Amino acid sequence: MKFRDGMWLTAEGLRVEYAEEVYSIKKTEQGLSLLCPTKKIRSRGDTLNLSTLTIDIEAQSDGIISVETTHWQGETNKGPHFDLYPAGKPSFDAKVSEGTEGTTLTAGSLAVTIEPGTFDIRFDAADGSKHLTSLSNRSVGLAYSPAPSNPLQTGDLRDFKHYIFTQTSLAVGESVHGLGERFGPFNKLGQSVTLWNADGGTSSDQAYKNISFWLSNRGYGVFVDHAGKVELEVGSERCCRVQTSVEGQRLKWYVIYGKTPKEVLYRYSTLTGKPSKVPSWSYGLWLSTSFTTNYDEATVNSFLEGMKERDITVDVFHYDCFWMPAFKWTDFVFDSERFPDPKAQIGRLKASGLVKKVCVWINPYIAQHGEAFQEAAEKGYLLKRKNGDVWQWDLWQAGMGLVDFTNPAAVEWYVNCLNKLFDQGVDAIKTDFGERVPTRDVAWHDSSVDPEKMHNFYAFLYNKVVYEALEQRYGPQQAVLFARSATAGTQRFPLQWGGDCESTPEAMAESVRGGLGLGLGGFAFWSVDIGGFEGFPPAWIYKRWVAFGLLCSHSRLHGSSSYRVPWTIDDDDRSDEGCTRTLAKWTALKNRLMPYLFTQAAQAVEGGIPLSLRAMCLEFPEDPTAWFLDRQFMIGDNLLAAPIFDESGEVEFYLPKGKWTSFFTNEVRTGPGWFREKHGFGSLPLYVRENSVLLLGKEGVRGAVYDYAEDVEVCLYHVSEGAKATLIDHEGKELGVIEAGSDGNIKNDKILKGSPTVSKDGRKIDEHTTKAIKSLT
Template sequence: MKFTDGYWHVRPGLKLNYPMEVRGVRATEDRLTVLASCKKIVTRGDTLNTAILTVHYTSPMPDVIGVELVHHDGKRIKGPEFEKHVIPGSRVQIENGDEIASLTSGNLSVKVHKNEGWSSHFTMERRGLPAAATRARGISKCPIEPRICASSSIWASASTSTGSASDLRRLSKRSSRRFVERRRRHVQRAGIQNVPFYLSNYGYGIFVDHPERVSYEVASEVVSKVQFSVSGERLKYYVIGGASLKEVLDNYTKLTGKPALPPAWSYGLWLTTSFTTSYDEQTVTSFIDGMMERDIPLHVFHFDCFWMKEFHWCDFRWDDEVFPDPEGMLKRLKSKGLHICVWINPYIAQQSSLFAEGKANGYLVKTMEGDVWQWDRWQGGMGLVDFTNPAAVRWFQDKLKALLDMGVDCFKTDFGERIPTDVVYYDESDPVKMHNYYTYLYNKAVFEVLEEVRGKNEAMVFARSATAGGQQFPVHWGGDCSATYSSMAETLRGGLSLGLSGFGFWSHDIGGFENTATPDLYKRWVAFGLLSSHSRLHGNQSYRVPWLFDEESCDVLRFFTRLKATLMPYLFSKSVEATKTGVPVMRAMVLEFTDDPSCDTLDRQYMLGDSLLVAPIFNSEGLAQYYLPEGRWTNWFTGEVTEGGRWIKERHGYFSLPLMVRPGSLIAVGADELRPDYDYADGAALHLFELADGRTAVADVYSTQGVLELAVRVERSGNELTVAAQGAGKPWELVLRGISAVKSVEGGASFAGPAGVRILPETGAGKMRIELA
């Protein structure tokens, strides 16, 4: 929402109420409240006919400060509200001096200057930030300027300073056209993944605590400000600090919820029926057998919409004309080692057998007149499940439970973003707020029934829509993309943005959803897709099996599927890390290289975990252009070492792309290239890359249940490596990449191999000493 016309003029018809002067401060043990008048008070007469704004400062946990701006406090507040996790017993320090009132939480402080009109600012002491010496103990400031706009409609807004070189990331999936927001108007409602959180490379994040429509002016009203506003008499947001961008994400996901850990089998290759294609059990089986005949590992098969009868979505019943024996079919498919996913959405068509049931029991969202809300947008006479009604939630979950009992393993939770705002909910929630929040309740209901039936370690969805907190119910995918290189690049930008708001895992439709990719594009997208956290072949009007593109596509798909399987010990450890820290598996470069300004805007490459740099190829010439930060980086495929701190330009065939290993990395590689769910610690090879003198490398290997099984730490001092291993009860090896010989090994036996020196530790050995040649 723009409030000004140019820099000096208020837009016609608007009246702005700015806090102009502090008129009182109230301090309690856990809250700082500031009263501000909207004009200067010189005489008593000036107190007449003016607005008073109340600003509350609180803290739910260290390094996070909540700000709530209130104009008129008499209006009833209707839900829903984002669920937030408060750390009990978190202490704040509040001071109320003659000149300054302040609240400090951890290293984050807000200061309000009492005698300078309205002046407030935040500071974050950036201790421990791995930055250049001149910035190591700097102070990050982001002034907050609240205001109220009162007219026929009322808006509450606030703004933060962008600084001279600030980059802002993540507003919603719709913003995937831009990875870095520098100047833009943005309304958070039309996207499929609306998360009112953004991250600044100045070292803070802003979470606007409103599930309804949030309007942003990103340096578009005032070039030095990011303004956000909501309709109403109050505005609440959180300023989130941290010693690094990773710590900001950690704090944000402590507040809104950490991602769950997806089951290990979900990291394998997914194949779907595609959307509007014709299929039956014979067709499905031919695809699966075709993959097996070509030695392409396949782990999940997904049935898209038409597993149910047309016009009946969703009745959760197999179309008996196409699938007369669904239980038998699922058993036959699962006997091939597959997991099964089926498509669902929260809409109930009028022809569905469930419509009358939902109508009679009040399980569907209603109109203002008390009728069932319906439209024909997706399915004829479609109604909408009311997830604010606990009985409706259980009813919906019971339908899914019957499918789980039949042998289905997970659900693709499609849609949930086109939600009406002129309706009535069971719990009287504000329908405008429910527009974005609905998807949270929808995916939560599905995820929880999966946990109930399958267990916490086996629950996952393949979700389309999301909002703040939705990261707790992985996995999400980017929605419908086109079979073009530009759409492939857009997919990456959107996914990296999603990861910067706490979503640890994301996927995309390999080859593009709309239209059919060329064989060239398909093979390039396969490489990108299999170096993503989750990998799915899916499309609209055509099948996505590789032999329909060309035979080489089969070879490329086989190659990268097997590569991913061997990387699973590493990928799964980064997945466990994501559940603990909120840092995504697929990371924007700026998360790992905050102090390298060249990484600030990079959105066509990413870090897979903290050690692997991936640069997908976005053109038919096979030309890769990517940036390597400083250090000696190793090509995963060739072992060639390249000095970083520069841009690289090179050509790649279909069995290659820039997959570069960060110097000082210790990467666990598994012994099984056929499936993603195996014993990662048994026969694991830990590859050490370019460890500099005086540095340490660590690697953790977890079981598929998320239990730590092997932890290895390597320290280098001159030509000596000291290796400490915990949980080394199974055979494993240490591979010294780029080293051709060693002088001696204590606690293991060494030999030269094609990738360097391979060291086989003695069984159960906790320590080794290696002297390099």
């Protein structure tokens, strides 16, 4: 929301008042409280008939300081509120000091200084090494809409909207990233961004996952502690500022400092929650029935048998919506005509070895024609209107209601419904939707919550309930979701996928940008609909998307009205460049990468950083180019991937400083610099970072779950003595560390089983794949 018409005028229809000075500073238990009148006080009479803003600045933990601006403190601070420091608040030392430059509050490595006699609040590294951002002249204020013509009118705010806004400074060359899974430009500078969950696909400014955290290339991040709608003007109202505004009487946000972007994300994930680990089987290939396609037990079996016959291992099979009858979503009951004995069928699938696990689709909407609606409505498990009626509409499912997760009894009922699915052999849940949550004429069971704040926060409650039900049934670190909606903190309940994308190269690029952005919000795991959700992908798009999708942390074949098994895409072309062989090769490659991926995943969880897609700026923050790269990504610390978006197979990508070795050819390139290549469908630019020890599973492994220590290929890439790689088994137990010695050999190889091999200059390569790669620069 913009409050100004250019620099000199107030926007039409608004009244805006700014904090003009810091009148007084009071020490509090955790920091400082600033009294800020909206005009300069030159005499006692100036203190009358004006508004004031209170700015409470508190040290929260090392490197984290909160700033809360309040107009009228009597406003009830309704929930829901983000669950902060869920693992406990770290201990630290905070101090307040006075000096010639002003009053300074220090929270470990971060300091904020308030300059006397003016309005200037500066955030700096505590050691003085770096200035981060500031609140300066006319950067904190309140606004009314419409503008009252008489102060007496503000005694009744029913006809007015009231806003609080703050503006942090942007330095020359500063860029802003994150704010959730956004599909537009990676650098948000110049954009107006509204944080409001919506089912808008991947080609608009709407987002399924709005995360109120952004990361600056200057070494800090800002988390907005407001569960409801947040509006940002990122250099789009004042080019030199990021403006944050909310409707209400208070606005609270946190400045988070770190010497590296990874340290910022570590502290952010300490504040909002670290992602949980997911089991090794979830990294394998997932196959879906697709959305509106027609299927039954015979169709499912034909898909899985066809994949096996074509040497493509499927670890998870997913039943999308129509496992339930039409008009009855979600009632948790299999369509008896198509699946007369689901428990037996699922049991047969697993016993046959065609899949390891089974997933089903659900959502929090309960259609009135299903078996679940009557009980849920009668017992008060559904959201109600203010007059006591069940809130319903016909958008999506006829007469659907919405599960009220603020009602403990509704949560218990919903979990019991899930347990019946688990009893039938379901291992994972796709938690679709959760974005279309009403805010008007609704009354939640918990009357202390604000319906406007519940809109985004509903995604947290919904996924939390399902995740904890899975965890209760299958044990710690064994729960797996496939969620579409999210808000800050939802990274604790992995994993998430990118929503409804079209089957086009542009949509694939949109998805890459979405995954990069979400990863900057503490989300370790992310997936995408391989081939695109909407439409019928041409063979070349399907194959390029397969390569991209199998390099995401998690990989699922899913479409809307068309299947995604490869033989339906190109009339079962079995040639080396056909869809079938392409999918088989990339699935096999990901399975071989599991010793590397599973270890990197554990490190990503600990650090609150993405496994894949990992933005280049997290690994190379000192390289200015890395902050603008939105068509490539890192997979863990050591692998760089650049998807191909052109039918010709040509691709341009950037390599940061250092030596980089092609995974497919062992050719070495030296960065920094831009490069161009042309690839067949069995490869893309996949480069290994200098000084990497890359552990690959044995050739010919089937699926993502196997003995990661047996017959390992240890690949050394321009290593120096001490280069290391940790090895974790498929159950998550750390086996030890492989380390490069001074003679080019490896230490501690006793943790390896069978017949391990060491490749000292890259890895053993496939000459056939090498021939399909051409360097253009």
